[in-house]
Amino acid sequence: MARPREFSNETIFYAVYLALCQKGISKLTINDISNEANISPAGLLKRFGSKKGILLAYSDFVVQLTKKSFDEALKKEESSINALKKIYKNAMKLADDPVSLANHASFYLESTSDPDLLQISKKRLDILDKGTQTLLKQAIAQGEIKKCDVNVISTVLQSSVGGAMLLWIRNPERTIEALIDDCFSVILRPYH
Template identity: 30%
Template sequence: MSPRPRSTSDETILAAAARVIWRVGPELTLADVGEEAGVSAAGLVQRFGSKRGLLLALAEQTAAEAPGHFAAARELYASALDTLLHALAAIAREIDTPDALANYLAFQHIHLGIPEFHACALLQARTTLAEIRTLLEEAMESGELAECDPDDLSRTVQTAYTGALSTWAVYRSGTLDDWLRGEVEAVLEPYRP
């Protein structure tokens, strides 16, 4: 006898898990995710093995999606700097309230001490840094930025972006998208010709 076909995709379940994290933070349960996804908690255990397995799958998916944000932005913009700003904003685009961001950051903080989760966060950070560096080099080649050390500037841009996530949740001024763009643009401004 073959198993019943899955009516809800893993992608749908992981998107539901992300929404639950944004809403309730680290205290989420499989029942919360199941209700959001329209799947039983037992079904989630069958598919992912445990809450930890589900959350690790979400962390792996999030890390794997990083290059896609940059590729999608490249399709929209000819300018390397416009591509950079759009891609960085897109990474956090679905987090639309300070509370959602605070819940997400709390969730991330708890899991950074677990090697498998840390590996996902490190992969995402390294991938994002490499994409930032490539776009900064392209911006220098096209004359959008003056010559500078792309390694130093890419780390500074990544740090400004990551810090902006936290400061927006504190200051609650405007949209996250506008806040992120403003902070990254402030870092880049001295390098514009």
């Protein structure tokens, strides 16, 4: 008798990401995730209990990835501003076209009606904000930028990058990376 194949949560979460990029949250099914992960729907349900269980676990995974990206950036001996840019760019790098990015973003926008998913999303946004502020403070300490209100700059950077994502979805003539570079350049210019 053959042993059942083992699937790591990371493999499954990557499949969730791919399925979200293809379908968006409103059309996402267990079968979509199952097809991407090459695991049976029953296997997914046995591990996570429900579609919502999968999405909650995926959300927790994204929170851990966000935290890890900031922890690693703080340890590197490079420009804090460049490290921060890389974090924002890497967050969008797997969505290689505007439709995929819009579909994935729908997960965060539409999950606000679910209190459990919203709570995890808020946790991720809190890590993003605190991490951005920490790297901005480090940039000030390293002399990369002048002293500024890091709380305000963090909020404006996050808003600007989110807006850049929406602009790219509507008009992909420029790359999302170039738009993110513009956000950083314009917002931080007065502090160089």
